[in-house]
Amino acid sequence: MGAEGDLYESLRMELRRGSLTLGVLVRLREERYGYTLRQALAADGLEMEESTLYPLLRRLETQGLLLSEWREEDRRKKRFYRLSPDGVAMLERLLDEWRRISASLDKIIEP
Amino acid sequence: MTLVEDYLRIVALLLPKGQRDDIVAELRDTVLTRIEARESELDRPLTEVETEALLREVGHPLVVAARYRGGAQQVVGPTLYPYWAFGVKIAVTIQLALSALVFVVHAFSGGDVATAFGHAFYAAFDGIITVVGFATLAVWFIERQRVRVDYLDRWRVRDLRVLEFAAWDLDAFGDWIARLTHRRSATPANDLSPYRASRGRERAGRALGGLVGCCVTLLWWVGALHFGFTGLNDLRGMGIDPGPLAQIDLIHFKAVLFWPVLAYLALVISRYLLVVVGALSTMAEGLFYVASGAALLALVTWIWRASPFGPFVRLDGLAAAVKLMDQHHSADVLLAPLLSVGLICTALGALGGIVHGLWLVVRSPLGERDFDGR
Numbered sequence: 001m002g003a004e005g006d007l008y009e010s011l012r013m014e015l016r017r018g019s020l021t022l023g024v025l026v027r028l029r030e031e032r033y034g035y036t037l038r039q040a041l042a043a044d045g046l047e048m049e050e051s052t053l054y055p056l057l058r059r060l061e062t063q064g065l066l067l068s069e070w071r072e073e074d075r076r077k078k079r080f081y082r083l084s085p086d087g088v089a090m091l092e093r094l095l096d097e098w099r100r101i102s103a104s105l106d107k108i109i110e111p
Numbered sequence: 112m113t114l115v116e117d118y119l120r121i122v123a124l125l126l127p128k129g130q131r132d133d134i135v136a137e138l139r140d141t142v143l144t145r146i147e148a149r150e151s152e153l154d155r156p157l158t159e160v161e162t163e164a165l166l167r168e169v170g171h172p173l174v175v176a177a178r179y180r181g182g183a184q185q186v187v188g189p190t191l192y193p194y195w196a197f198g199v200k201i202a203v204t205i206q207l208a209l210s211a212l213v214f215v216v217h218a219f220s221g222g223d224v225a226t227a228f229g230h231a232f233y234a235a236f237d238g239i240i241t242v243v244g245f246a247t248l249a250v251w252f253i254e255r256q257r258v259r260v261d262y263l264d265r266w267r268v269r270d271l272r273v274l275e276f277a278a279w280d281l282d283a284f285g286d287w288i289a290r291l292t293h294r295r296s297a298t299p300a301n302d303l304s305p306y307r308a309s310r311g312r313e314r315a316g317r318a319l320g321g322l323v324g325c326c327v328t329l330l331w332w333v334g335a336l337h338f339g340f341t342g343l344n345d346l347r348g349m350g351i352d353p354g355p356l357a358q359i360d361l362i363h364f365k366a367v368l369f370w371p372v373l374a375y376l377a378l379v380i381s382r383y384l385l386v387v388v389g390a391l392s393t394m395a396e397g398l399f400y401v402a403s404g405a406a407l408l409a410l411v412t413w414i415w416r417a418s419p420f421g422p423f424v425r426l427d428g429l430a431a432a433v434k435l436m437d438q439h440h441s442a443d444v445l446l447a448p449l450l451s452v453g454l455i456c457t458a459l460g461a462l463g464g465i466v467h468g469l470w471l472v473v474r475s476p477l478g479e480r481d482f483d484g485r
Contacts, residue, residue, distance in 0.1 A: 034137065035144040050141050051170040055178040058134075070136075079137050
């Protein structure tokens with residue numbers, strides 16, 4: 001069962017990989033900072049390690065899809081992220097694509 | 112919070128300079144927020160052990176810093192890995208075969224078997240590490256320089272014969288011998304006769320095989336690879352008597368020839384590289400053939416006329432050598448006649464290369480000037 005479990009985990013990670021970026025973009029329709037974003041995603045069933053989330057946020061910001069600013073909250077400086085205008089447009093395109101993929105898979109699974 | 116600050120200081124050192132402060136500030140906030148959340152659950156401050164466990168969950172500083180760095184995160188990436196593995200397999204096979212040959216020669220020429228095995232093992236191990244190192248370095252460089260190897264996009268099925276070696280096992284070796292001796296027809300899985308071109312393996316496949324062979328030769332010539340040969344007397348174990356040639360100072364001979372042979376190998380390797388990347392026109396290839404043929408002919412001429420080997424391999428020297436063999440009733444084959452034949456064949460091959468090169472140069476303006484040489 002160990003080998004089968006490892007194989008399931010590996011395939012499960014592959015299945016999740018693309019959806020994580022979409023989940024992050026959707027959740028950043030409203031402004032959040034890293035910790036609350038991670039908690040929101042975990043509550044949605046999309047657990048993500050900080051070591052994965054923060055580099056992803058930086059990459060999306062470098063790609064122009066997110067905006068960020070440092071603000072003080074609870075006596076500490078936190079970096080808040082939200083979607084940029086380009087990010088909003090990209091999210092809509094990705095959601096369309098997600099719905100297309102989902103519809104195709106539904107047809108295959110239950111013809 | 113000394114533990115946390117120590118951790119963040121190490122992570123900072125591993126981050127790109129321009130983003131260091133920003134990333135560390137964000138990491139600090141993340142770590143402190145997690146600590147506060149854990150302390151809130153436990154209703155007490157975390158101990159040092161618990162804080163360290165939490166930092167371990169965040170990740171090792173090397174791993175955390177690597178995730179913020181862009182660019183390739185591997186030495187040999189997935190695109191080039193199959194080609195790296197194939198090249199290394201060929202080169203390691205050549206190294207092992209030559210080391211085994213040296214062991215047999217030393218062992219059967221009266222040497223101590225254990226010592227011969229030790230020398231051969233050391234030569235094989237050292238050579239394999241060197242070959243793998245150079246191959247990895249070459250691929251590392253290609254990946255980071257974004258050199259586009261044309262062969263990756265433009266290979267053709269008829270170029271694939273050279274890959275037969277990658278699939279060789281004892282069954283394939285047996286089938287190959289059977290095909291050579293016509294004892295039985297090849298098994299279907301190994302029968303590539305429908306793809307056999309009348310001119311043998313095609314250009315890019317030949318170039319790839321030649322490139323690996325030349326690189327191994329180059330590494331041996333510059334002393335980076337060793338096969339365990341100590342001198343011409345090693346050939347006695349193979350039934351070849353070097354005779355008076357054993358007295359020749361090979362070290363001085365190699366020193367005189369070092370740069371000319373290195374230049375020749377560099378010329379041939381350049382030609383193979385350009386063929387593999389698809390950047391060699393027919394005319395340019397012709398010029399390469401002429402240049403390398405002329406260089407090889409000059410080398411053979413020097414060995415024949417002016418080198419220490421000359422007096423023994425020339426025809427008048429051969430007659431004396433045969434007379435010597437008769438006098439000593441030696442059962443061994445004399446090296447000198449073998450060298451003579453080898454030099455004559457090499458000279459003929461060089462002349463053939465020059466003629467072939469001239470033909471390519473003359474032909475190129477008349478036919479299509481395609482970079483695949485077809």
